[in-house]
Amino acid sequence: GAGVSQSPSNKVTEKGKDVELRCDPISGHTALYWYRQSLGQGLEFLIYFQGNSAPDKSGLPSDRFSAERTGGSVSTLTIQRTQQEDSAVYLCASSPDGLGQPQHFGDGTRLSIL
């Protein structure tokens, strides 16, 4: 079966531009997460969607970051007015509903801000 799919795999853009990153979770998974992986900083939680509940946005670093999940499936992470410190790998994960089920990660989008 297909795993978590993220696109694009690489994105290079100029400072100040807006970017959209896409995540297709595993079919049937109700939970979806976005993390950011910066060099030497490990993975940092950004946002969490669970079914129809209000998302947990507590990890978003600024109001330039937003995310949505349409129809309980595909999610888009948007970064407005990108800054150089936004350069990182953005990882998406999904998991089935319920406890004891692990998160499955995609291979990420490597974002470079020039």
Next chain:
Amino acid sequence: QQQVKQSPQSLIVQKGGISIINCAYENTAFDYFPWYQQFPGKGPALLIAIRPDVSEKKEGRFTISFNKSAKQFSLHIMDSQPGDSATYFCAASVGGSNYKLTFGKGTLLTVNP
């Protein structure tokens, strides 16, 4: 505030040796402790996980040891192989695996042939 501290940052082991990576946490509400393995250019993949009601869990060559009173847990890789060379992350969450994870900063493991 770093809630999960991981050490060492890097580790070099000879083939057949034991690799040991340690993590310490601060939040006593954490109740799920997974380890992830990540190869270059790939997303992290769950390796093994433990809950605080047990002190040790073994899956093949991989063992998690958990010390609740010390708020520490560690990953042991027995008979380390060159194919184990990767970055390893410990993590923790409150409310089980189906919620946001707090990660350590990772350990780059190199297993020499």
